[in-house]
Amino acid sequence: MKPAPLEFFSAQHGIDPALLQRVLAEALGRGGDFADIYVEFRQSTSLLLEESLLKGSSESVSLGAGVRVIAGEQTGYAYTNELSLPKLLEAARTAAAIATGAGRSGSVELVARSLPSRYATEQPATQAEITGKMNFLRVADQAARAADARVREVRANWSDEQRQVLIANSEGQLVGDVQPLFTFGLSVVAEENGNRQSGSKNLGLRAGLEAFSVEDAQQLAREAVAQAAVLLTAEDAPAGELPVVLAPGASGVLLHESVGHPLEADANRKKLSVFSDRLGEKIATELCTVVDDATLPGLRGSLNVDGEGTIPQEPTVLIERGVLRGYLQDRLSARLMKMSPTGNGRRMDYSCIPIPRMTNTFLAAGTADPEEIVRSVERGIYCKAFSGGQVEPAVGKFTFSVHEAYLIENGRITKPIKGATLIGSGSEILQNIVAVGHDLVLDRGAWTCGKGGQAAAVGVGTPTVKIAKMTVGGRRAS
Amino acid sequence: MSKQIEVIADQVLRWARTAGADDAEASVHESTEFSAGVRMGTVETLTEAASRGLQLRVFVDQRMARAGTSDLRPETLEGLTQRAVERARLANADPFAGLPEETGVVPETETLKLYDPALEEWSAAEKISLAQETERIGLNLDPRVNNSGGASFHVGRSRVWLVNTRGFAAGYRSTGCSLSLHLLGQDGDQQAQVSDYWFTAARQRSELETPEEVARRTVERVRRHLGARKIETQEVPVVFEPVLAAELLSDLFGAVTGNAIYLRRSFLVDQLGKKIAAEGVTVIDDGLLPGRLGTRPFDREGVASQRTVVIENGVLRNYLCGAYSARKLKLRSTGNGTGNGETPTNFYLAAGPHAPKEIIATVKQGLYVTRLIGQGVNLVTGDYSRGAFGLWIENGELTYPVHEITISGNLRRMMEEMEMVGSDLQFRDQIAAPTVKVSSMSVAGK
Numbered sequence: 001m002k003p004a005p006l007e008f009f010s011a012q013h014g015i016d017p018a019l020l021q022r023v024l025a026e027a028l029g030r031g032g033d034f035a036d037i038y039v040e041f042r043q044s045t046s047l048l049l050e051e052s053l054l055k056g057s058s059e060s061v062s063l064g065a066g067v068r069v070i071a072g073e074q075t076g077y078a079y080t081n082e083l084s085l086p087k088l089l090e091a092a093r094t095a096a097a098i099a100t101g102a103g104r105s106g107s108v109e110l111v112a113r114s115l116p117s118r119y120a121t122e123q124p125a126t127q128a129e130i131t132g133k134m135n136f137l138r139v140a141d142q143a144a145r146a147a148d149a150r151v152r153e154v155r156a157n158w159s160d161e162q163r164q165v166l167i168a169n170s171e172g173q174l175v176g177d178v179q180p181l182f183t184f185g186l187s188v189v190a191e192e193n194g195n196r197q198s199g200s201k202n203l204g205l206r207a208g209l210e211a212f213s214v215e216d217a218q219q220l221a222r223e224a225v226a227q228a229a230v231l232l233t234a235e236d237a238p239a240g241e242l243p244v245v246l247a248p249g250a251s252g253v254l255l256h257e258s259v260g261h262p263l264e265a266d267a268n269r270k271k272l273s274v275f276s277d278r279l280g281e282k283i284a285t286e287l288c289t290v291v292d293d294a295t296l297p298g299l300r301g302s303l304n305v306d307g308e309g310t311i312p313q314e315p316t317v318l319i320e321r322g323v324l325r326g327y328l329q330d331r332l333s334a335r336l337m338k339m340s341p342t343g344n345g346r347r348m349d350y351s352c353i354p355i356p357r358m359t360n361t362f363l364a365a366g367t368a369d370p371e372e373i374v375r376s377v378e379r380g381i382y383c384k385a386f387s388g389g390q391v392e393p394a395v396g397k398f399t400f401s402v403h404e405a406y407l408i409e410n411g412r413i414t415k416p417i418k419g420a421t422l423i424g425s426g427s428e429i430l431q432n433i434v435a436v437g438h439d440l441v442l443d444r445g446a447w448t449c450g451k452g453g454q455a456a457a458v459g460v461g462t463p464t465v466k467i468a469k470m471t472v473g474g475r476r477a478s
Numbered sequence: 479m480s481k482q483i484e485v486i487a488d489q490v491l492r493w494a495r496t497a498g499a500d501d502a503e504a505s506v507h508e509s510t511e512f513s514a515g516v517r518m519g520t521v522e523t524l525t526e527a528a529s530r531g532l533q534l535r536v537f538v539d540q541r542m543a544r545a546g547t548s549d550l551r552p553e554t555l556e557g558l559t560q561r562a563v564e565r566a567r568l569a570n571a572d573p574f575a576g577l578p579e580e581t582g583v584v585p586e587t588e589t590l591k592l593y594d595p596a597l598e599e600w601s602a603a604e605k606i607s608l609a610q611e612t613e614r615i616g617l618n619l620d621p622r623v624n625n626s627g628g629a630s631f632h633v634g635r636s637r638v639w640l641v642n643t644r645g646f647a648a649g650y651r652s653t654g655c656s657l658s659l660h661l662l663g664q665d666g667d668q669q670a671q672v673s674d675y676w677f678t679a680a681r682q683r684s685e686l687e688t689p690e691e692v693a694r695r696t697v698e699r700v701r702r703h704l705g706a707r708k709i710e711t712q713e714v715p716v717v718f719e720p721v722l723a724a725e726l727l728s729d730l731f732g733a734v735t736g737n738a739i740y741l742r743r744s745f746l747v748d749q750l751g752k753k754i755a756a757e758g759v760t761v762i763d764d765g766l767l768p769g770r771l772g773t774r775p776f777d778r779e780g781v782a783s784q785r786t787v788v789i790e791n792g793v794l795r796n797y798l799c800g801a802y803s804a805r806k807l808k809l810r811s812t813g814n815g816t817g818n819g820e821t822p823t824n825f826y827l828a829a830g831p832h833a834p835k836e837i838i839a840t841v842k843q844g845l846y847v848t849r850l851i852g853q854g855v856n857l858v859t860g861d862y863s864r865g866a867f868g869l870w871i872e873n874g875e876l877t878y879p880v881h882e883i884t885i886s887g888n889l890r891r892m893m894e895e896m897e898m899v900g901s902d903l904q905f906r907d908q909i910a911a912p913t914v915k916v917s918s919m920s921v922a923g924k
Contacts, residue, residue: 050741053570056542059561063549064529077525081548094526097602130565153741189743189858196742198858237863239886239922240711270517272627272662274671353523388853390865394627394662394673395703397881399852399865421854421863421884423922471708473854473863473884473922 003112003176005164009039013083017110020168022085023067024108026092028170031101032069032076034331035092036169036308039065039083040350043126044161049137051153052145057130064350067091070332071099079351110174115304115311118297121208125160125182128209133158136184136217143218144188147225150232152196154221156186160209167309177305181206181457183446186221190228197418199228200387200403204446204457207298227385227404230416237405237420237474243380244422244467245373245408249441250385252460255363256449257389257398258426259290263318263326264344264356264451265333267393274396274427275324283324284430287366290319292328294343294359299442301359301459303343306330308354312343318361319430330356348454355452362461366436370464373435375411381420381472382406382413396426421473429467437464483508483530484649486550487641490534493556494643497563499536501577501643503817505778506532506550509636514606516613517628521606533778535817536562537576541569544817577642578801578811582782584648584775591769592652596683597633605631608689612659616693620663623700627660627673646780654681654771657689659696665704672703674849679907681769702848703867706881709923715844716885716919717837717871720902722847723911727827729855729862729889730761731909734788734796735820736803738857745860745890746794754794755893758830761789763798765813765823772824772908779815783823786812789893798822827911830899834913837898839874845921846871847885860889866921880923887919 009015020037027035042062048055065088066079076098078091125133137156144154160182168174185202201220205211246254267273275283284290294303294312305311308331317325327333330345333356346357374382384404391398402420406413442461449458483506494502508530515523532555534545543566545558587593613629632655639649658677664670676696678687687695718726738744746754755761765783767773776782779801787795799807800815814820838846849867856862863886869876900913 053572054568055572055575056544056569057565058544058546059558059565060545061547061549061554061558063547063554074521075523077523079525079527079529081529081531081550091527098521098524130568134568153743155741189741191742196858198743198856239884239920241924270627271625272673351527351529353525387856390851390853392673392851395671395881397851397865397867399854399884401852401854401863418859419854419856419861419863419886421852421865421886421922423852423865423882423884425882471882471884471922471924473865473886474920 004178005166005176006112008164009166015039015083017174019085021107021110023088023092024168024170026089027067027069027096029093029103030096030099031103032071032096032099034070034170035068036167037065037067038307038350039166040163042161042163042349044159045126045130046159047133047137047157049141049156052141054134054137062349066350067095068353069095069098073336074098075353077353108170108172110168111172112174115175115177118295118302118304119180119206120298121180123209124162124180125209126162136214139214140186140217140221143221144186144225147222148190148229150190150192151188151225152191153189154186159183169309173309175305175309179206180208182212184212184217184220185446186224188224188228190225190232192232195232197228197231199224199231202446203444204300205298205444206300206302211298230404231418234416234418237417238472239474240472241469242472243377244470245377245380245382246462246465247382247384248437248439248463249443249461250445251383252362252443252462253386253389253447254400255290255462256358256361256460257391257400258429260358260361261391262393262396262426263328265327265329265337266356268327269333269337272394278324281324282322283427284319284322285433286322287436288319288322288430288433289364291364292316292318292344292358292361296360299360299459300447300457303359306343306345307347308345310341310343310345316342328356328358330354346456348456352454357451357456358449358458360442360459362440362442363436363463363465365438365440365463368435368437370437370439373437373464373466374408374413376466377408378410380408381417382408398426399423419474423471423473429470432468433465434468435466439463483639486532487639490532490555490559491641491643493559494536494563497560499538499563501537503535503577503642504532505638505640507636507638509634511634512605513630513632514609515628515630516606516609517626519610519614522628534559534562536566538563538566540571540573540575541566542575543569574802574805577644578779578781581646581776581780584782585766587650587775589768590766590773590775592650592681592773594653594682597635597653597655600633605633608657612657612689612692615690616659616661616696619693619697620701622665622704623661623663623697625662627662629659632656640780642780648776650775652681654679655683655686657686657692659692661696661700663700663704672700674699674703679771681771685769702869703879706879708882709870709880711922711924713918713920715841715915715917717841717844717846717913717915719846719848720904720912721906722850723827723914724907724909725850727825727911728909731822731825733857734798736797736799736807737819739797740803740806743858745857749794752794753792754890755789755792756896757792758899759789759792759893759896760828762787762828763812763814763823763825767824770824770905772822774823777813777815778817781811781813781815783813822908824905825909826903827899829901829903829912832898832900834900834902837900837913837915838871838876841871842873844871845885846876862887862889862892883921883923885919885921892916
C-alpha cells in the first residue's frame, strides 16, 4: 500500500518516486555519503478567546521541502517552498555543494515502507468544523468564571495541526506519515485586595478530536482557577538548600532538562556534555531508570517515524538502575559514534536540519509509597507545577521555575509558596534521588522543547520523587 | 517565473473584498538566508535557501480572522482568503477590532539604513572562513579554553510589502548578519567544564565585530567561570553586565505592552504618570535609529515608527501599543503593533553617568551577574527568580566566580532600586541596556 502522503503529494504537486529519485541523484552529484529529501505540508488552525470574546481564528498552511547531503561530518542543506522539479533540483545542487568529490553513478530504487500506527485519529481536528473547537473555549471561560468570583480574566486557546510528511533517502527508503497534534490551554488571573495571581493549565496530544471533550475543557479551567486561588494565599518561597519532593506527572520536566538534554548524542559526540564518554558508568542512584519512548500511543512526543525516516521500534533506555546505557541518537551522530539511530532525529519543519531531540521522556516507576515519601521529609518543598526550565548541557547546570509549590513541615504538606526556582546540576540531582514512588504519571501537558532555534512537541513524566537536597531560590531566608 | 509580491498582495485583497470582507490587510515577504556552522575547523552545516510567505487579516462587521501561508500559488491563496472571511463571521463582534485609523507619515527608508548591498558581495567561501577564523582564534587564546560548541555565521536578506484596504501600500528591504562563537573550558581534568558564548549582529557589514573581537570576548567570558564556587544564601547588591541588564529590559517590555495592560496581566497596570523606577532610569523605544536591528519604517499594521519615551527619570510615561490595544486603552498606537500584540523596535535603557568600574567599586559584598538561565519571571506580579552565574564582588572588586545560585526579587522593586545606571550602552540587539546596579536582591545558594 502506498503511504497516504505519497498519494497526496503526487496528486497535488506531481511528486512521485521517480521525481524523488532524480532529486536524490542530483543531491549526490558531487559525492557525499548520504542524501535525503523531506517534503512537508502542514495545515493548522488556532483560536483565541479573551475577555469572554472569541477574538479571532487563524488558518495556516506551510508547504516546502528540504534536501540534505551528508559528507563525513558535514551537512549541506537547502530548502524551498515551491515544489516544482526545477526548484527541487536547485535545492539539491545547493545542498550538494558541501561535498567535493565525483558524483555517484546510478540511482537508488525507492521502496515504500509501512509505518506503525501510534496516533489513532478518528476525527482529524484540522478538518473538523471550527464551531466545535470554539465551543471548547466558551465552556472553559464559563467554567473558570463560575468556579471562583475572584477570577478577573480568562484567556483560552486552541490549536491543532496536521502534518503530511514524505521522506526519501539515498538508501532507498521511502516513508510517509500523517501526524496530528492538538493543544488546548487556558490561563486565568484572579484578584483579591490588589493581589493578582495567575493559574494555567494545558493539554496536548497527538490524537484526533475524539480525545478531547467539553468536560475536559471545564475540568482544566477549574484546575487553573484552583491554582490561581492557591497562589492568592501563598507566601514567598524559602531560599537555601532543602529536600525537594516532586509531584507525579508534570514535574518530569525536571528530568527532561537535567538528564534528557545532556544525553542528546550530538552534545556527547562533541564532548559538550557532562555525560560524554560515560556509557556503562553509574551516574545515578539505583532507583533511577530513565526512558525516552516515542512508541507510546497518542502522547505529545509520540512518533511513527522521526524527521529523517527512522522508525522508533522500542523505548530507548537512557539510564538503567543508575547506569548510563544510551544516548538519544539521530542518523549522523549514530554513524559517527558507531551506534544505532534511536529515532530521535527530529526537525521543526522543512527548513530545518534534523538534530537529536527527546520524544516522551520519563523516570520509570519505583516502589515507594508516595505518602511515605512526603512523611519522610521534616522540612522541604513539594513541587506540583512548573512554568519552565533551562539547562546548560555542557556544564550540566539547570534551573526550573516552580509555579505551584507547598512547604513540607514535619512530614505534612502545609502552606502554599510562590516564586520558587530550583537550581542544580544534572549529575548531582541523579545522585540525590533517594526515593521513587510507584505512581508514574505521563503528563498530558502541552510541553514544547526548544533547541538550536527549533521547537519540538514533547512529553514528560515521573512518579513521586524525593531529591535529598537542592538549591531553592526564594525570597525568604529558610 | 513567480509573481511579484506586490501583485500577490493586491490580488489577495481583491479576493477578500469579493468574499465580503469590510477590510483586509496582507503582508508578503520574500527572503533569502545563508548560514554556515563550523566546529573544530570543519564546516558542520551549510544552509542556503530562499522563501516567501503571506500573512492576512480580514474584518467582517468588526469580527476578525487571520491566515498565513508559505504556499503562494493562486489556488491556495484564494481558498485560504475565502475561508478566512467565512471564519471571521463566526467570531464575536469586537468594537475595538480593525485596521489602524491613521498610519502616520512613513519615514524615508533610505535614511534608516536597513539595507547593505555589501552583504551580497560576500562570497560563500568568505562567509565560511569568517566563522572558521573566529573559532580558530578563540581556541588559541588560552590553553584552558579547549573545546568548541561551534562558530556560526548567518546572513539574511528580506523584502516585505504591506497593503490594506484603507489604501496603505508600502514596503522595504532589509539585511542582517551575525557571527557567534560557543567555547568551553576546563581547568585541569578533575575540574568541571564551563561554557559561554558571544555574538555580534548588525544590518551593515561594517558594523559587525571582527573575528578577533568575537573570539576574545568569548574566551574572556568562558575563563571567568573557571573555578566557580557556591555561596551562602544572602541579601546583597546585584550588578548586571549590559547583556544581562538587557534581559531585564526584555522582561520589562512584556509588562509595558498594551496587550498585557488591558488584560491586567502586568504589574504596571494603572501606573501611567507614577514613579515606578529610580530617578536615573529612562527607557525608550525608538524605531527610527538609523541602522539598528529593531529599526523599521512602520510596524506590521503599517503604523509609522516613532520614538516613544516609556519611562522618564523613573516615571512611567507610555505603554507600547498596536492599533487594537491603543483603542482598548484610549491611547494611540506607538508603532509597535503586530496585528496580534506588540513587539519592541529598539527598546533600551538610556545610558547613565557611571563607568562600569565605578559601579562595581560601590559594592562591598555583592554579585556581578554574567549569565542567567530559566524563565522565572511572573509579569502579573513582577515576581522574579532566575538561575544565575556570576562573579563575586568584594570590597569594590570582582573576585572569584560563583554558580548554582538563583537571584530573586520583584521587578517593580528592582526598578525602584536600580540605583546606578552605567555609561556603557551598546545596541547589540533590539533590546539593549548598559550596566546597572540593583541595591538589594536575594541570592540563594548553599
